Amino acid sequence: MTPAASGAPVPALLADTAGGRDTASRTAHGCWYPSADPAGRQVAFICDRGGVPRLWAGPPGTGEARLLDANPEPVTEVSWSPDGRWIAYTVAPGGSGHTRVLCVHPDGTGRREVAGAVPGSSAHLGCWTRDGSALAVTVAEPVGENAPAETTGSRADEAWAHRDGTAVLLDDAHAAEGRARHPAGAPAGRLSAYLIDPDRTRSPVLLAAEPEAATLRVCDLTPDGRLALLRGGPRGRRRAVVWDTAGRRATCTLAVADGDPWIGRFSADGRTVWLRSDHDREFAALMALALDEHGEPAGLSVTAAREDSDMDLLAFPEDGHRAAVSWNTAGACELETLALNGDGPPRPISLEHEVVTRVAPAGPSGMLLALSGSQRRPGIWLVPHAAPPARTPWSSRDADAVPPGRPPVRPTPQRPSARDGLRLGGWYYRAPGRGPGEPAPCVIHLHGGPEEQERPVFDPLYHELLGRGLDVFAPDVRGSSGWGRSFVDADLGTGRFAAIDDVADCAAHAVTSGLADPTRLAVMGHSYGGYLTLASLVHHPELFRTGISVCGMSDLGTFFDGTEPWLAESAAHKYGHPERDRELLRALSPMSRVDALRVPLLAVHGEHDTNVPPQESRQIVRAAQSRGLAAELLVLPDEGHDFRHAHTRRLFRRTAGDWMQRHLTGAEAR
Incomplete structure (x- = not known):
């Protein structure tokens, strides 16, 4: 892989702001988005105790939780590194959509900005490398004359061409005019994915870039880093891209469903991609995409599917040997685990509440579930191997969902x-x-x-x-x-x-x-x-x-004028192209x-x-x-x-x- 362009984000040290131990475990609050350390002894998660979603960590069995970042910026995603040294998380300063990615040590020290610090930019969390030495991040950044030109393969709609950076998406016929109005270096929509070393011992590495992008997230990397699994495409037309990181090219593109952005993972040998996909299907299923030694597609098969239910979550809690899948049944969830080698029937997991919002591995401890339901605030449950789920001690009780005398309503x-x-x-x-x-x-x-x-x-x-x-x-x-x-x-x-x-x-x-x-x-x-x-x-x-x-x-016209360029890319598929479909948008x-x-x-x-x-x-x-x-x-x-x-x-x-x-x-x- 080649070094990144000079505009790549570089980690910047920040002051430590870890808080104290949790002393208000019985107050009504929500806990969600768990991520465990490799041993499953500690869990990082988001909790809104205190009024703002912040980064916390605590043991999943018994014990207190600790506030790791007391800053007021709301936290939106969390990921513990596979080597246990870092916790990566995304914050939204001022509540805006211009998010930043930070890293902190599990003891609350060493807090640093990894990406998104440049004014007007935005950064999103991707996966860690398998050894935990680097973190993938996606950065929304301007296109300059020296920016790298690699893209993530063919676009979903080649008739779309260019956005002028301030107003509307333009057809090919308007592209030259748009470039004349906005010279090289002017702001435009672009998403770039980098590998960042939080320790700053190595320079950032560019993985992939996509001009006029709708979405771009690095969901997984093979252990040798040769292939990346990217998720991109506009709303309603998401796609999984197997990306050759050395050759900077897509070896395979496959449709995947909207919803949870963590769409799948590579097998340990890099010869199979397990995907939550609705390719040629009405409902999303678990699919196995076989790859040859060059990362090219060698076969596609359906591993698990239901005729009338979407698979809306896919996780790998047992080191890739089993998958945890959540089925969406008219809005409620049914959860099960299954062996990826087909050995034995699926194992259903009983749920105390209606909806699973996240499944995360917890090493030898089993797996973690973020649950929500009509009778409680969001909470986190530990699911030990061959044992029923147990609520973590820092998740609020069901009885704390609403004030006394006002029981929650089941719809x-x-x-x-x-x-x-x-x-x-x-x-x-x-x-x-x-x-x-x-x-x-x-x-x-x-x-x-x-x-x-x-x-x-x-x-x-x-x-x-x-x-x-x-x-x-x-x-x-x-x-x-x-x-x-x-x-x-x-x-x-x-x-x-x-x-x-x-x-x-x-x-x-x-x-x-x-x-x-x-x-x-x-x-x-x-x-x-x-x-x-x-x-x-x-x-x-x-x-x-x-x-x-x-x-x-x-007004859909002024919406396209004012929204973020990458959001305009994604929204035009749903609502209409702001140039070609101007009359339709006006009527709507x-x-x-x-x-x-x-x-x-x-x-x-x-x-x-x-x-x-x-x-x-x-x-x-x-x-x-x-x-x-x-x-x-x-x-x-x-x-x-x-x-x-x-x-x-x-x-x-x-x-x-x-x-x-x-x-x-x-x-x-x-």
Whole structure:
């Protein structure tokens, strides 16, 4: 492998900020994203005790947890090195999407920035080398005249060409004009993957780079470093790439499903890649991709599959001899382990809660599960070999999920039918104390993505609304994951108009089922769900009494102008190309139909949102106010696209609850 370009990130030492031992283990909090040391004696994880998701570590059996980084930047991912010397983690300064990768020793010393420190750049965590000597990171960086030109193979759509770095994606016919406007060295979308030595004894090494990239993550490396497993491609068209690190070329490209970015791993000899893939399938399965001595494909077979369920998590808890797979069954999970050599039937793992969010090896101790469910906050369980899962001592108890006297609500699954006959999904939460035949004021809550899926997990926002006597219906409209590839693709292009109609059909389902009061319906959602909220209000203005858009797009044209270049690459496959499909995007944009808006609107946005810029909320609120409607904007300081601080999450929930209670029930906010 050749050295990296001069712009490669170099580790920079930071002050140590480790905190003390945990003394509040009984308070309500969440723990997630576990990663164990090689011996399985200590676990690094993310915990929001204290109000911000931070890096902690502790023994999985008995003992206290220790805060390893007391800085206020929210932590989003964690990975313990195979040699046990380092813990790598990703932070989001100010809550923004411009993340950085840091490393720290397990005792809290030696904290250093590994990548993402350059203003305007962003870095994402990749895998460690098998010996733990280097960490793969992906950096979003400008393209300069001296930047290396290697790419990760052919693009998913060669008709796409170039982005000018500030506004829209351009066709090939516009490329020369774009380059003339933006000379070499001007900002543009580019993702580059490097191998970084946290000890700084070796220079960074460039693994791969992709101009105008949508995503790029290094998921695994063969023990000799000859091959890398990359995950790239736009949303809805993710791909696994087997990458020859010396020849800088793709030896094989295979479709993989959206969802968890850790898509697979190489066998110990580098001759097999185990993948979570939906290649030529409706639902993702475990596949074995055989490779020859040159890393070229030599065969593909299905190792484990279900006809009506996606595999949404794949991990390797027993040194690659067995796989742990999580099956998505209408939003809930079923977990099992299986021998990769086919020796013996799968072993089911009993789960205390509905959803597995992560599986991680714990060496001789077994494996770790991050669990969430409708009855508890996220927690971490240790699964010893041939023993049932046990909650770790620093994960909160189920009894601490909500304040005393307000038990969490277990939702019921729903399968509405769209007007064109497509079966949808979702979960209905009934407010406590409501009789079975009593129609209730109801909030339709729409998830983001669009490829996300509504899962039966504890959501404090839902319980805020339920505590005010409001039901919540959280549906999966077309475009959501978990229901097969055809369902995910059903909203592409003009299919998005049908997705907007799905929201109205889900409202009708809640009413005709006798659950919701047709005169007291509201709609709200986050990100794409915020867009869908605005679109529903202007396409079906007679249905809802109010709406709340959270970090939603109000104009798809200005969204493409303002979002991150690599996010624009990924989003154009879902929504439409901002040049070729300009008229479609205009027709789909709520701002183009704002005259149809009839009801009060609340918009909420993070101050530092770089995914969907706050201007998207500002312009729709101004437009509503200019038409004499009640419209308000709540901007949350020090937050980005996802709200990570406890005090702002509480402010958001209280504000949303007050708004919905006032407009659906006429009652004064408490």
